[in-house]
Amino acid sequence: MISRQLYHFGRYIMMMGTALARPERTYMYYRETTRQMNDIGVGSLVIVILISLFIGAVTAVQFSYQLDGTLVPLYYIGYIVRDSTMIELAPTITCLVLAGKVGSNMSSEIGGMRQKEHIDAMEIMGVNTAGYLVLPKIIAALVVIPLLVAIAAFVSIVGGYLAMVLTGSLSDNDYIMGVRSFFQEYNVFMMFVKAVVFAFILTSVSCYQGYYVKGGSIELGKASTNAVVFSDILILLADYLIASVLT
Protein backbone atom coordinates (compact mmCIF):
# COMPACT_ATOMS: atom_id res chain seq x y z
CA MET A 1 0.00 0.00 0.00
CA ILE A 2 2.72 2.49 1.05
CA SER A 3 5.03 1.43 -1.77
CA ARG A 4 2.16 1.95 -4.22
CA GLN A 5 1.56 5.48 -2.92
CA LEU A 6 5.29 6.19 -3.10
CA TYR A 7 5.32 4.91 -6.67
CA HIS A 8 2.51 7.32 -7.62
CA PHE A 9 4.16 10.18 -5.76
CA GLY A 10 7.49 9.56 -7.52
CA ARG A 11 5.81 9.35 -10.91
CA TYR A 12 3.85 12.53 -10.17
CA ILE A 13 7.08 14.37 -9.29
CA MET A 14 8.73 13.09 -12.46
CA MET A 15 5.78 14.22 -14.58
CA MET A 16 5.86 17.65 -12.97
CA GLY A 17 9.63 17.86 -13.52
CA THR A 18 9.15 17.14 -17.23
CA ALA A 19 6.18 19.50 -17.44
CA LEU A 20 8.26 22.38 -16.12
CA ALA A 21 10.95 21.94 -18.79
CA ARG A 22 11.57 24.77 -21.23
CA PRO A 23 8.80 24.93 -23.89
CA GLU A 24 9.70 24.03 -27.47
CA ARG A 25 7.71 26.96 -28.85
CA THR A 26 6.52 29.56 -26.37
CA TYR A 27 3.78 30.81 -28.73
CA MET A 28 2.14 27.35 -28.85
CA TYR A 29 2.16 27.12 -25.07
CA TYR A 30 0.77 30.65 -24.81
CA ARG A 31 -2.05 29.80 -27.22
CA GLU A 32 -2.89 26.63 -25.30
CA THR A 33 -2.78 28.56 -21.99
CA THR A 34 -5.28 31.16 -23.23
CA ARG A 35 -7.57 28.37 -24.47
CA GLN A 36 -7.40 26.74 -21.05
CA MET A 37 -8.03 30.08 -19.31
CA ASN A 38 -11.20 30.42 -21.33
CA ASP A 39 -12.28 26.82 -20.59
CA ILE A 40 -11.56 27.04 -16.87
CA GLY A 41 -12.58 30.65 -16.26
CA VAL A 42 -15.46 31.50 -18.56
CA GLY A 43 -16.63 27.88 -18.58
CA SER A 44 -16.94 27.77 -14.80
CA LEU A 45 -18.21 31.27 -14.13
CA VAL A 46 -21.93 30.46 -14.04
CA ILE A 47 -21.63 27.49 -11.69
CA VAL A 48 -19.25 29.39 -9.38
CA ILE A 49 -21.64 32.37 -9.20
CA LEU A 50 -24.67 30.15 -8.54
CA ILE A 51 -22.96 28.13 -5.82
CA SER A 52 -21.46 31.19 -4.15
CA LEU A 53 -24.77 33.01 -4.14
CA PHE A 54 -26.42 30.18 -2.22
CA ILE A 55 -23.43 29.63 0.08
CA GLY A 56 -23.55 33.29 1.08
CA ALA A 57 -27.29 33.14 1.55
CA VAL A 58 -27.18 29.93 3.61
CA THR A 59 -24.31 31.24 5.76
CA ALA A 60 -26.28 34.41 6.51
CA VAL A 61 -29.48 32.53 7.31
CA GLN A 62 -27.66 30.01 9.54
CA PHE A 63 -25.82 32.70 11.52
CA SER A 64 -28.96 34.73 11.82
CA TYR A 65 -30.56 31.65 13.41
CA GLN A 66 -27.51 31.09 15.67
CA LEU A 67 -27.41 34.71 16.83
CA ASP A 68 -31.15 34.94 17.40
CA GLY A 69 -31.81 35.65 21.09
CA THR A 70 -28.17 36.32 21.91
CA LEU A 71 -26.54 39.59 22.88
CA VAL A 72 -24.39 39.63 19.76
CA PRO A 73 -25.48 42.51 17.53
CA LEU A 74 -27.17 41.33 14.31
CA TYR A 75 -24.93 43.40 12.07
CA TYR A 76 -22.27 40.82 12.92
CA ILE A 77 -23.96 38.61 10.32
CA GLY A 78 -22.43 40.72 7.54
CA TYR A 79 -19.02 40.48 9.20
CA ILE A 80 -19.31 36.70 9.68
CA VAL A 81 -20.50 36.10 6.11
CA ARG A 82 -17.62 38.20 4.74
CA ASP A 83 -14.88 36.53 6.76
CA SER A 84 -16.16 32.96 6.59
CA THR A 85 -16.58 33.12 2.82
CA MET A 86 -13.27 34.87 2.26
CA ILE A 87 -11.16 32.72 4.58
CA GLU A 88 -12.80 29.37 4.03
CA LEU A 89 -15.91 28.95 1.94
CA ALA A 90 -14.99 30.80 -1.26
CA PRO A 91 -11.59 29.18 -1.85
CA THR A 92 -12.45 25.73 -0.52
CA ILE A 93 -15.96 25.19 -1.88
CA THR A 94 -15.09 26.82 -5.22
CA CYS A 95 -12.04 24.59 -5.64
CA LEU A 96 -13.91 21.47 -4.54
CA VAL A 97 -16.54 22.25 -7.16
CA LEU A 98 -13.86 23.01 -9.76
CA ALA A 99 -12.14 19.71 -8.96
CA GLY A 100 -15.39 18.04 -9.98
CA LYS A 101 -15.97 20.15 -13.06
CA VAL A 102 -12.55 21.19 -14.37
CA GLY A 103 -10.46 18.39 -12.81
CA SER A 104 -12.53 15.53 -14.19
CA ASN A 105 -12.64 17.30 -17.54
CA MET A 106 -8.84 17.62 -17.68
CA SER A 107 -8.36 14.03 -16.62
CA SER A 108 -10.78 12.76 -19.28
CA GLU A 109 -9.31 15.00 -21.97
CA ILE A 110 -5.72 13.90 -21.39
CA GLY A 111 -6.75 10.29 -20.74
CA GLY A 112 -8.73 10.24 -23.98
CA MET A 113 -5.70 11.59 -25.83
CA ARG A 114 -3.59 8.83 -24.31
CA GLN A 115 -6.06 6.17 -25.39
CA LYS A 116 -6.46 7.52 -28.91
CA GLU A 117 -2.65 7.61 -29.29
CA HIS A 118 -2.63 11.42 -29.59
CA ILE A 119 0.02 11.60 -26.88
CA ASP A 120 2.12 8.96 -28.66
CA ALA A 121 1.75 10.94 -31.89
CA MET A 122 3.03 14.08 -30.16
CA GLU A 123 5.89 12.18 -28.51
CA ILE A 124 7.02 10.88 -31.88
CA MET A 125 6.94 14.40 -33.31
CA GLY A 126 9.37 15.30 -30.51
CA VAL A 127 6.90 17.25 -28.38
CA ASN A 128 7.40 17.26 -24.62
CA THR A 129 3.86 16.01 -24.00
CA ALA A 130 3.88 16.51 -20.24
CA GLY A 131 4.95 20.10 -20.87
CA TYR A 132 2.50 20.87 -23.65
CA LEU A 133 -0.51 19.17 -22.08
CA VAL A 134 0.05 19.88 -18.38
CA LEU A 135 1.93 23.18 -18.03
CA PRO A 136 -0.61 25.42 -19.85
CA LYS A 137 -3.41 23.94 -17.74
CA ILE A 138 -1.53 24.65 -14.52
CA ILE A 139 -0.61 28.20 -15.52
CA ALA A 140 -4.16 28.91 -16.67
CA ALA A 141 -5.57 27.55 -13.41
CA LEU A 142 -3.09 29.52 -11.30
CA VAL A 143 -4.21 32.71 -13.02
CA VAL A 144 -7.93 32.10 -13.40
CA ILE A 145 -8.93 30.18 -10.27
CA PRO A 146 -7.87 32.94 -7.81
CA LEU A 147 -10.01 35.32 -9.89
CA LEU A 148 -12.94 32.90 -9.70
CA VAL A 149 -12.42 32.64 -5.94
CA ALA A 150 -12.44 36.43 -5.60
CA ILE A 151 -15.67 36.57 -7.61
CA ALA A 152 -17.07 33.75 -5.44
CA ALA A 153 -16.27 35.70 -2.24
CA PHE A 154 -17.93 38.84 -3.58
CA VAL A 155 -21.00 36.96 -4.82
CA SER A 156 -21.31 35.13 -1.48
CA ILE A 157 -21.45 38.47 0.33
CA VAL A 158 -24.11 39.60 -2.15
CA GLY A 159 -25.96 36.30 -1.53
CA GLY A 160 -25.91 36.98 2.21
CA TYR A 161 -27.21 40.50 1.58
CA LEU A 162 -30.09 39.23 -0.56
CA ALA A 163 -31.02 36.55 1.96
CA MET A 164 -31.04 39.00 4.86
CA VAL A 165 -32.30 42.24 3.35
CA LEU A 166 -34.92 40.88 0.93
CA THR A 167 -36.52 38.76 3.68
CA GLY A 168 -36.42 41.68 6.10
CA SER A 169 -34.27 39.76 8.62
CA LEU A 170 -31.73 42.55 8.68
CA SER A 171 -31.69 46.10 7.45
CA ASP A 172 -29.66 47.16 4.46
CA ASN A 173 -27.50 49.45 6.61
CA ASP A 174 -26.82 46.82 9.28
CA TYR A 175 -25.66 44.20 6.80
CA ILE A 176 -23.35 46.64 4.99
CA MET A 177 -21.99 47.95 8.29
CA GLY A 178 -21.22 44.33 9.27
CA VAL A 179 -19.49 43.66 5.98
CA ARG A 180 -17.34 46.80 6.51
CA SER A 181 -16.48 46.02 10.14
CA PHE A 182 -13.20 44.55 11.45
CA PHE A 183 -11.73 44.17 7.97
CA GLN A 184 -8.23 42.67 7.80
CA GLU A 185 -6.29 42.67 4.53
CA TYR A 186 -4.45 39.58 5.72
CA ASN A 187 -7.63 37.54 5.17
CA VAL A 188 -7.60 38.49 1.49
CA PHE A 189 -3.99 37.33 1.30
CA MET A 190 -4.98 34.03 2.95
CA MET A 191 -7.83 33.59 0.48
CA PHE A 192 -5.48 34.00 -2.48
CA VAL A 193 -2.84 31.70 -0.96
CA LYS A 194 -5.49 29.02 -0.60
CA ALA A 195 -6.81 29.64 -4.12
CA VAL A 196 -3.34 29.31 -5.68
CA VAL A 197 -2.45 26.16 -3.73
CA PHE A 198 -5.80 24.51 -4.42
CA ALA A 199 -5.61 25.45 -8.10
CA PHE A 200 -2.21 23.79 -8.37
CA ILE A 201 -3.44 20.66 -6.59
CA LEU A 202 -6.59 20.20 -8.62
CA THR A 203 -4.93 20.68 -12.01
CA SER A 204 -1.73 18.74 -11.40
CA VAL A 205 -3.48 15.79 -9.73
CA SER A 206 -6.14 15.65 -12.46
CA CYS A 207 -3.55 15.87 -15.24
CA TYR A 208 -1.52 13.12 -13.57
CA GLN A 209 -4.54 10.82 -13.41
CA GLY A 210 -5.28 11.38 -17.09
CA TYR A 211 -1.69 11.30 -18.33
CA TYR A 212 -0.97 7.78 -17.11
CA VAL A 213 -4.34 6.22 -17.87
CA LYS A 214 -4.19 2.72 -19.34
CA GLY A 215 -6.82 0.43 -20.79
CA GLY A 216 -10.26 1.41 -22.00
CA SER A 217 -13.30 3.44 -21.06
CA ILE A 218 -13.65 1.84 -17.61
CA GLU A 219 -10.11 2.90 -16.68
CA LEU A 220 -10.77 6.37 -18.10
CA GLY A 221 -13.84 6.65 -15.89
CA LYS A 222 -11.82 5.49 -12.89
CA ALA A 223 -9.09 8.02 -13.65
CA SER A 224 -11.67 10.77 -13.84
CA THR A 225 -13.19 9.70 -10.52
CA ASN A 226 -9.74 9.42 -8.92
CA ALA A 227 -8.90 12.91 -10.16
CA VAL A 228 -11.86 14.34 -8.26
CA VAL A 229 -11.48 12.18 -5.14
CA PHE A 230 -7.72 12.74 -4.70
CA SER A 231 -7.98 16.43 -5.56
CA ASP A 232 -10.73 16.88 -2.96
CA ILE A 233 -8.82 15.02 -0.25
CA LEU A 234 -5.60 16.91 -0.96
CA ILE A 235 -7.42 20.26 -1.10
CA LEU A 236 -8.95 19.64 2.33
CA LEU A 237 -5.60 18.49 3.71
CA ALA A 238 -3.90 21.58 2.28
CA ASP A 239 -6.72 23.71 3.69
CA TYR A 240 -5.98 22.44 7.17
CA LEU A 241 -2.22 22.95 6.76
CA ILE A 242 -2.60 26.49 5.40
CA ALA A 243 -5.05 27.35 8.16
CA SER A 244 -2.59 26.00 10.75
CA VAL A 245 0.37 27.87 9.30
CA LEU A 246 -1.25 31.18 8.40
CA THR A 247 -3.50 31.75 11.40
Added chain:
Amino acid sequence: MIRTIDIHKSFDDQQVLKGITTEFFPGKTNLIIGRSGAGKTVLLKILVGLVSPTSGDIFYGDVNFSQLNKKEMRTIRMKVGMLFQGSALFDSMTVEENIRFPLDMFTHMTWKEKAMQVDSCLERVSLGQVHKKYPSEVSGGMQKRVGIARAIVLNPEYLFCDEPNSGLDPKTAIVIDELIRDITIDKNITTVINTHDMNSVMEIGDNIVLVHEGRLAWRGDKSQVLESTDETLQQFIFASPFLQRLRASALERSQEG
Protein backbone atom coordinates in the same frame (compact mmCIF):
# COMPACT_ATOMS: atom_id res chain seq x y z
CA MET B 1 18.93 2.86 -42.54
CA ILE B 2 17.65 1.39 -39.28
CA ARG B 3 19.25 -1.66 -37.69
CA THR B 4 18.01 -3.62 -34.73
CA ILE B 5 20.42 -5.88 -32.88
CA ASP B 6 19.18 -8.67 -30.65
CA ILE B 7 16.07 -6.88 -29.39
CA HIS B 8 14.40 -8.54 -26.41
CA LYS B 9 11.28 -7.29 -24.68
CA SER B 10 9.44 -8.73 -21.71
CA PHE B 11 6.33 -7.53 -19.91
CA ASP B 12 6.51 -8.98 -16.40
CA ASP B 13 6.98 -12.72 -17.03
CA GLN B 14 5.82 -12.62 -20.61
CA GLN B 15 8.60 -12.53 -23.19
CA VAL B 16 7.22 -10.75 -26.26
CA LEU B 17 10.35 -10.29 -28.39
CA LYS B 18 13.12 -12.87 -28.32
CA GLY B 19 16.17 -11.45 -30.08
CA ILE B 20 15.15 -9.58 -33.24
CA THR B 21 18.09 -8.64 -35.44
CA THR B 22 17.22 -7.07 -38.77
CA GLU B 23 17.62 -4.05 -41.04
CA PHE B 24 15.26 -1.55 -42.68
CA PHE B 25 16.48 0.15 -45.83
CA PRO B 26 16.05 3.71 -47.16
CA GLY B 27 13.94 4.19 -50.30
CA LYS B 28 12.19 0.91 -49.64
CA THR B 29 8.91 -0.07 -48.03
CA ASN B 30 9.98 -2.33 -45.19
CA LEU B 31 7.16 -4.50 -43.89
CA ILE B 32 6.90 -6.12 -40.49
CA ILE B 33 4.33 -8.88 -40.83
CA GLY B 34 3.02 -11.50 -38.48
CA ARG B 35 -0.09 -12.79 -36.80
CA SER B 36 -1.88 -10.82 -34.11
CA GLY B 37 0.08 -11.06 -30.87
CA ALA B 38 3.32 -11.97 -32.66
CA GLY B 39 5.05 -8.88 -31.27
CA LYS B 40 5.15 -6.66 -34.36
CA THR B 41 3.43 -3.66 -32.75
CA VAL B 42 5.81 -3.89 -29.78
CA LEU B 43 8.73 -4.01 -32.22
CA LEU B 44 7.42 -0.91 -34.03
CA LYS B 45 6.94 0.94 -30.74
CA ILE B 46 10.47 0.00 -29.70
CA LEU B 47 11.79 1.30 -33.03
CA VAL B 48 10.24 4.73 -32.44
CA GLY B 49 11.13 4.79 -28.74
CA LEU B 50 7.62 4.62 -27.30
CA VAL B 51 8.60 1.38 -25.54
CA SER B 52 12.07 0.62 -24.21
CA PRO B 53 13.59 -2.76 -25.09
CA THR B 54 14.59 -5.04 -22.22
CA SER B 55 17.88 -5.51 -24.05
CA GLY B 56 19.34 -4.91 -27.51
CA ASP B 57 20.21 -1.92 -29.65
CA ILE B 58 18.55 0.16 -32.36
CA PHE B 59 20.71 2.15 -34.75
CA TYR B 60 19.40 5.08 -36.79
CA GLY B 61 22.28 5.33 -39.24
CA ASP B 62 25.29 5.28 -36.91
CA VAL B 63 23.43 6.62 -33.86
CA ASN B 64 22.54 4.11 -31.16
CA PHE B 65 18.95 5.25 -30.50
CA SER B 66 18.46 2.99 -27.48
CA GLN B 67 21.38 4.63 -25.65
CA LEU B 68 20.07 8.18 -26.02
CA ASN B 69 18.46 10.18 -23.25
CA LYS B 70 14.99 11.70 -23.72
CA LYS B 71 16.30 15.02 -25.00
CA GLU B 72 18.65 13.41 -27.52
CA MET B 73 15.86 11.06 -28.57
CA ARG B 74 13.71 14.08 -29.45
CA THR B 75 16.28 15.26 -32.00
CA ILE B 76 16.06 11.88 -33.77
CA ARG B 77 12.27 11.98 -33.54
CA MET B 78 12.26 15.27 -35.43
CA LYS B 79 13.34 13.13 -38.39
CA VAL B 80 10.54 10.63 -37.82
CA GLY B 81 6.96 10.66 -39.07
CA MET B 82 4.38 8.15 -37.99
CA LEU B 83 0.96 7.11 -39.21
CA PHE B 84 -1.05 5.49 -36.43
CA GLN B 85 -3.58 2.71 -36.78
CA GLY B 86 -6.43 5.04 -35.80
CA SER B 87 -4.74 8.02 -37.52
CA ALA B 88 -4.40 9.79 -34.11
CA LEU B 89 -5.57 13.12 -35.52
CA PHE B 90 -6.29 15.74 -32.86
CA ASP B 91 -10.09 16.00 -32.61
CA SER B 92 -10.15 19.64 -31.55
CA MET B 93 -8.13 20.78 -34.57
CA THR B 94 -9.13 21.05 -38.22
CA VAL B 95 -7.33 19.03 -40.89
CA GLU B 96 -5.20 22.07 -41.70
CA GLU B 97 -4.30 22.67 -38.05
CA ASN B 98 -3.45 18.99 -37.59
CA ILE B 99 -0.97 19.06 -40.45
CA ARG B 100 0.40 22.45 -39.42
CA PHE B 101 0.92 21.39 -35.80
CA PRO B 102 4.51 20.05 -36.24
CA LEU B 103 5.38 23.16 -38.26
CA ASP B 104 4.00 25.44 -35.53
CA MET B 105 5.88 23.50 -32.90
CA PHE B 106 9.28 23.07 -34.49
CA THR B 107 9.85 25.56 -37.30
CA HIS B 108 10.25 29.29 -37.63
CA MET B 109 8.36 29.40 -40.92
CA THR B 110 6.02 32.29 -41.66
CA TRP B 111 2.26 31.73 -41.86
CA LYS B 112 2.45 31.86 -45.65
CA GLU B 113 5.25 29.29 -45.80
CA LYS B 114 3.37 27.00 -43.45
CA ALA B 115 0.19 27.32 -45.50
CA MET B 116 2.14 26.46 -48.64
CA GLN B 117 3.72 23.44 -46.97
CA VAL B 118 0.31 22.23 -45.72
CA ASP B 119 -1.18 22.68 -49.20
CA SER B 120 1.70 20.80 -50.77
CA CYS B 121 1.32 17.89 -48.32
CA LEU B 122 -2.44 17.73 -48.85
CA GLU B 123 -1.87 17.78 -52.60
CA ARG B 124 0.71 15.01 -52.21
CA VAL B 125 -1.89 12.77 -50.57
CA SER B 126 -4.49 13.83 -53.16
CA LEU B 127 -6.71 15.73 -50.76
CA GLY B 128 -8.16 19.13 -51.45
CA GLN B 129 -10.90 21.28 -49.95
CA VAL B 130 -10.75 19.58 -46.57
CA HIS B 131 -8.62 22.23 -44.84
CA LYS B 132 -11.36 23.49 -42.56
CA LYS B 133 -13.00 20.14 -41.83
CA TYR B 134 -12.55 18.36 -38.52
CA PRO B 135 -11.27 14.75 -38.47
CA SER B 136 -14.74 13.50 -37.52
CA GLU B 137 -16.14 15.11 -40.68
CA VAL B 138 -13.98 13.12 -43.13
CA SER B 139 -13.96 9.42 -44.02
CA GLY B 140 -11.58 6.80 -42.57
CA GLY B 141 -9.55 6.72 -45.79
CA MET B 142 -9.27 10.51 -45.78
CA GLN B 143 -8.19 10.45 -42.13
CA LYS B 144 -5.36 8.08 -43.08
CA ARG B 145 -4.30 10.45 -45.84
CA VAL B 146 -4.37 13.38 -43.45
CA GLY B 147 -2.31 11.25 -41.04
CA ILE B 148 0.23 10.63 -43.81
CA ALA B 149 0.26 14.34 -44.71
CA ARG B 150 0.98 15.21 -41.07
CA ALA B 151 3.67 12.52 -40.90
CA ILE B 152 5.54 13.90 -43.93
CA VAL B 153 5.09 17.62 -43.28
CA LEU B 154 8.53 18.00 -41.66
CA ASN B 155 10.15 16.02 -44.50
CA PRO B 156 11.13 13.06 -42.31
CA GLU B 157 13.92 10.62 -43.05
CA TYR B 158 11.98 7.79 -41.45
CA LEU B 159 8.28 6.98 -41.82
CA PHE B 160 6.52 4.44 -39.60
CA CYS B 161 3.04 3.15 -40.32
CA ASP B 162 1.10 1.05 -37.85
CA GLU B 163 -1.42 -1.03 -39.78
CA PRO B 164 -2.23 1.71 -42.31
CA ASN B 165 -4.95 -0.40 -43.96
CA SER B 166 -6.92 -1.42 -40.92
CA GLY B 167 -10.57 -0.50 -41.18
CA LEU B 168 -10.34 0.37 -44.88
CA ASP B 169 -12.02 -1.31 -47.85
CA PRO B 170 -9.62 -3.19 -50.21
CA LYS B 171 -9.65 -0.47 -52.89
CA THR B 172 -8.88 2.35 -50.47
CA ALA B 173 -6.26 0.14 -48.82
CA ILE B 174 -4.48 -0.26 -52.17
CA VAL B 175 -4.58 3.53 -52.72
CA ILE B 176 -3.02 4.11 -49.28
CA ASP B 177 -0.34 1.46 -49.93
CA GLU B 178 0.55 3.00 -53.27
CA LEU B 179 0.66 6.45 -51.71
CA ILE B 180 3.07 5.29 -49.02
CA ARG B 181 5.27 3.51 -51.56
CA ASP B 182 5.37 6.55 -53.87
CA ILE B 183 6.28 8.90 -51.02
CA THR B 184 8.99 6.45 -49.90
CA ILE B 185 10.57 6.41 -53.35
CA ASP B 186 10.13 10.15 -54.04
CA LYS B 187 11.67 11.26 -50.78
CA ASN B 188 14.06 8.29 -50.40
CA ILE B 189 12.92 7.71 -46.82
CA THR B 190 13.14 4.58 -44.72
CA THR B 191 9.56 3.41 -44.36
CA VAL B 192 8.61 0.71 -41.88
CA ILE B 193 5.06 -0.63 -42.10
CA ASN B 194 3.49 -2.91 -39.57
CA THR B 195 0.78 -4.93 -41.33
CA HIS B 196 -0.94 -8.25 -41.75
CA ASP B 197 -2.62 -7.24 -44.97
CA MET B 198 -1.66 -9.69 -47.71
CA ASN B 199 -2.28 -7.18 -50.50
CA SER B 200 0.32 -4.90 -48.94
CA VAL B 201 2.78 -7.78 -48.67
CA MET B 202 2.45 -8.70 -52.32
CA GLU B 203 2.24 -5.15 -53.69
CA ILE B 204 4.71 -3.04 -51.75
CA GLY B 205 6.86 -5.51 -49.79
CA ASP B 206 10.39 -4.46 -50.77
CA ASN B 207 11.83 -5.86 -47.56
CA ILE B 208 9.61 -8.14 -45.53
CA VAL B 209 10.30 -9.22 -41.96
CA LEU B 210 8.07 -11.99 -40.59
CA VAL B 211 7.81 -11.99 -36.81
CA HIS B 212 6.46 -15.19 -35.28
CA GLU B 213 6.13 -15.74 -31.54
CA GLY B 214 8.58 -12.92 -30.86
CA ARG B 215 11.27 -14.23 -33.20
CA LEU B 216 12.38 -13.26 -36.69
CA ALA B 217 10.96 -16.16 -38.66
CA TRP B 218 11.67 -15.10 -42.25
CA ARG B 219 13.08 -12.22 -44.26
CA GLY B 220 12.89 -11.47 -47.97
CA ASP B 221 11.00 -9.44 -50.56
CA LYS B 222 7.64 -9.83 -52.27
CA SER B 223 9.10 -11.84 -55.16
CA GLN B 224 10.45 -14.43 -52.73
CA VAL B 225 7.25 -14.85 -50.74
CA LEU B 226 5.49 -17.34 -53.00
CA GLU B 227 8.68 -19.24 -53.81
CA SER B 228 9.66 -19.67 -50.21
CA THR B 229 9.20 -23.07 -48.63
CA ASP B 230 9.39 -21.65 -45.11
CA GLU B 231 6.53 -23.30 -43.25
CA THR B 232 5.80 -20.38 -40.91
CA LEU B 233 5.62 -17.97 -43.83
CA GLN B 234 3.37 -20.29 -45.82
CA GLN B 235 1.08 -20.75 -42.84
CA PHE B 236 0.84 -17.00 -42.45
CA ILE B 237 0.35 -16.21 -46.14
CA PHE B 238 -2.19 -18.94 -46.79
CA ALA B 239 -4.01 -18.68 -43.49
CA SER B 240 -7.43 -18.08 -45.05
CA PRO B 241 -9.36 -21.07 -46.51
CA PHE B 242 -10.02 -19.02 -49.65
CA LEU B 243 -6.33 -18.57 -50.34
CA GLN B 244 -5.69 -22.22 -49.52
CA ARG B 245 -8.28 -23.27 -52.13
CA LEU B 246 -6.80 -20.81 -54.63
CA ARG B 247 -3.33 -22.17 -54.01
CA ALA B 248 -4.50 -25.78 -54.36
CA SER B 249 -6.25 -25.07 -57.66
CA ALA B 250 -3.19 -23.20 -58.94
CA LEU B 251 -0.98 -26.17 -58.05
CA GLU B 252 -3.47 -28.52 -59.72
CA ARG B 253 -3.46 -26.47 -62.90
CA SER B 254 0.31 -26.30 -62.99
CA GLN B 255 0.55 -30.08 -62.56
CA GLU B 256 -1.98 -30.62 -65.35
CA GLY B 257 -0.16 -28.17 -67.58
